[in-house]
Amino acid sequence: MTGKDAPIVVLTGAGISKESGLATFRDADGIWATVRIKDVATPDAYRRDPKRVYEFYNARRQGLVGGNIRPNAAHGALARLEREWPGGVLTVTQNIDDLHERAGAKNLIHMHGELLKIRCDVCGNVVAWRDDLGIEDACAACNTAGRMRPHVVWFGEMPFEMERIERAISAAGVFMSIGTSGNVYPAAGFVMLARQAGARTVELNLEPSEGATLFEEKIYGPASQVVPVYVERLLHGAGD
Numbered sequence: 001m002t003g004k005d006a007p008i009v010v011l012t013g014a015g016i017s018k019e020s021g022l023a024t025f026r027d028a029d030g031i032w033a034t035v036r037i038k039d040v041a042t043p044d045a046y047r048r049d050p051k052r053v054y055e056f057y058n059a060r061r062q063g064l065v066g067g068n069i070r071p072n073a074a075h076g077a078l079a080r081l082e083r084e085w086p087g088g089v090l091t092v093t094q095n096i097d098d099l100h101e102r103a104g105a106k107n108l109i110h111m112h113g114e115l116l117k118i119r120c121d122v123c124g125n126v127v128a129w130r131d132d133l134g135i136e137d138a139c140a141a142c143n144t145a146g147r148m149r150p151h152v153v154w155f156g157e158m159p160f161e162m163e164r165i166e167r168a169i170s171a172a173g174v175f176m177s178i179g180t181s182g183n184v185y186p187a188a189g190f191v192m193l194a195r196q197a198g199a200r201t202v203e204l205n206l207e208p209s210e211g212a213t214l215f216e217e218k219i220y221g222p223a224s225q226v227v228p229v230y231v232e233r234l235l236h237g238a239g240d
């Protein structure tokens, strides 16, 4: 297997949080089966009907903080990998939940933002937020009311920290993609960048993703089962 001084980059998606009780997006029982992206997850939707957008994210925030949601064994295994892998691990998540950090991840990028933060559209101030958000809420920094928005990346907006992510993938020895359907760019393109960098590419998912053929190694099954086994193999497995 890969030398233990090689850095690892892990990309995660909604599938890793499914067994924690959070819905994915594109599965039959996923979020986009009940609500349209263009109604709740675009800058246009927010301009047109901010109340609808607030309600969508308020419900998801309530589900995350009040819903008995906990990290599962896959989040735990990745946090362990980060602690124990000599070459260093960066986790890049598309998820806006906080389950990676609750499992102990420290080197983590939320490329699509965070559900438990809000941001002022006027001055850019970001604050932690666990309650419902409404049009009447004002920015604590610039005092403007009605312009606080979820600190999440909507369709048509640029994900966060792209330069840092691309630099890390270009230097990676292993690129793991976990629980993502490979439908949304730029994340879906990371595997190509990893291949160009000569990294070993691994997909761990319930089923083959859109980009499955691009991965050298593929392991299919529920994340809470396959991720801990793969992490153990990386840390202590025989070379292959």
Ligand code: APR
Binding pocket: 012, 013, 014, 015, 016, 018, 019, 024, 025, 026, 027, 030, 094, 095, 112, 178, 179, 180, 181, 182, 183, 184, 204, 205, 206, 207, 208, 209, 221, 222, 223, 224
């Ligand atoms: N273990 C592993 N994988 C799973 C599990 C599980 N228990 N359950 C479902 N999956 C897989 C599905 O088979 C699917 O391939 O997780 C993937 C989830 O795909 P999506 O719902 O498309 O989620 P994701 O890839 O994270 O979406 C990317 O799209 O709408 C946006 O911004 C949103 O960050 C999100 C982005």
